[in-house]
Amino acid sequence: MSARPATPSAARQAFGNGLDHAWSQAAASLPGGDWMRQIRADALARVVRSGLPGRRDEAWKYADLANMRTMALPLAEAVRVPVEAKAAVSADAHHVSIANGRVTQIPVPDSLPDGFEVLRLADTLDVPSLWLRPFLEPSGSVVDNLNLAFATDGVLVRVGRGMTVASPLVVHNSASLSGTMSHDRSAIVLEEDARLTLIEITGADATRDALATSRLAINLGRGASLVHIRLSSGTQGAALVQDGSVELAAGARYGHVALSRGAGLLRQQANVRLAGEGAQCDIACAYAAPGGHQVDLSITLHHAAPRTTSRLLAKGIAARKGRGVVQGRVVVDEAAQGTDSHQMARGLLLAEGAEIFHKPELEIYADDVKCGHGATIASLDPTQMFYLQSRGIPATEARDMLLEAFVQQVTDHAPDALREDLMAWATRHLLQKEGHA
């Protein structure tokens, strides 16, 4: 890319031109009939009008995407990227692979139990579909609109009423992107009392300007229960935005455990709406921001119905020149009496020049609520280090033990059967030594 234009309006102009160019190159190859093309064009127009989010947007205060020089890149080519395989989860599973925004592997329908559907988004866009429609509306979110304009593929998952899918659905999502962008878009619907475990393993790899967005809309019917595990990692050249929305009907449960390592910018944003009485969500995230990387978790928990419960735990480790951001916003509607919400952010700075920001926000319009929050930022405790060393444990091993213990309090939120695999992944990706140099 050429040097960044000097003024904001010139930058906006260049961004718009760049996007239009990317669009003219890509449009013909994007899946979907005319109706879909119209939706994409609307979404694109909105992105061009608003520009990419940056520091002037409150929700993007700490993670300036507009400054990442990831504007208006050409769309990445379809590739077959070797996926980082099943090693991350030893369980029996249904596997989906997405590479540079295109589905490259998907279970054949016959291999799935009756009532469990996994489809390619690209295969469903030729004719308008009523149930897809809400998932394809342009929205107020720039990233969502950019994704909608350019989405090449994704998966649509549906679990039928009362059904428990015994083996997890594993989605391997890899992007190899230098100088390009990729966008995938997926939706998961659990009907009444359905149950599923979803494991997403995402890697974004780039040595220079690159943007990947991954949009996931989750809809949980009455009493449905989703366990959503997400393992994400990126390299310094990549900006990866994982944009999620979760809608919970009465009595539904959403359990989310996310382990994330770096990327030039790894932004995980989610909008969780507890829309039905007694809905519950438990979100636990652990991240590591090695030098030159930043991780930004921006999560909104919206209590819209009575007696709903939310828990948010975010634990981050930042190395020298690494940056972590946790923005947890809790909104409690007037109707949401009896809401019980708690969020806790804990940051560990491994060196001078590491940065962690915590910004809890509460907007409460109901009067009978329990809303707690807490935040701590600290370094590794030297008295703990000495205690371990005084028993013969060398400094590097002592440090690893303390870091593992720090992260384990997050993996403990996952189901028993997955904890060991998650901890192994965390040890390899979050706590790897070169990342903390």
Added chain:
Amino acid sequence: MMLDIRDLHANAGNKAILKGLTLSIAPGQVHAIMGPNGSGKSTLSHVLAGKPGYEVTGGTVTWQGRDLLSMPAEERAAAGIFLAMQYPVEIPGVTTINFLRAAVNAQARLRGEKEPDAVTFLRRVKEEREKLNMSDEMVKRPVNVGFSGGEKKRNEVLQMAILKPALAILDETDSGLDIDALKVVAGGINALRAPDRSFLMITHYQRLLDYIAPDFVHVLAAGRIVTSGGPELARRLEAEGYDGIVKVA
């Protein structure tokens, strides 16, 4: 001599705390150091164990012929030095059993020995914790988290029993214990007495010495040993208080 401290001077936070301390301990001996609060007892134990934050400004410490002060804390541990701390540290997320196993294995590696197998290790922990009236549940909990003062001290003695050091430094292991707990802890320490194992017991009171008979008693005041004697010195301290003894010396 096993441990030879000569004219040791040390600072904490730019303040001189140890001001010329000399002490030798031979294999199998039990030494007690008594002294008023703030006299530098914990400072001595920390300097010997290699805790950061202290600056040695003079003197030498030789351990089994090696220059102790140049060794990192973990090597001192592997070379047989153990400090039961006055204020044991809580480590959330690390269970006592995993901590002990990591310590035993790390020491074995540093000494170039084979790590003990899991079955042997677990059997030893069970034996030792039962002697100290510690439940299985206690060693499966995070290190010292939510433990009472007495439980923390017992956990220190358990670690000592498993690690079998050549020199055990016990910094006020008796404080905060009721009489029953004191008997259990003293029993644990006495069970470890051996011809090749030495003890340096730091205490404020004579009480512990009723259960563990020392060979030598030293009085520490203002960073130096001001007088030394046998067990009778501890009884005199109890009767007369530190003031008299420290002034006479």
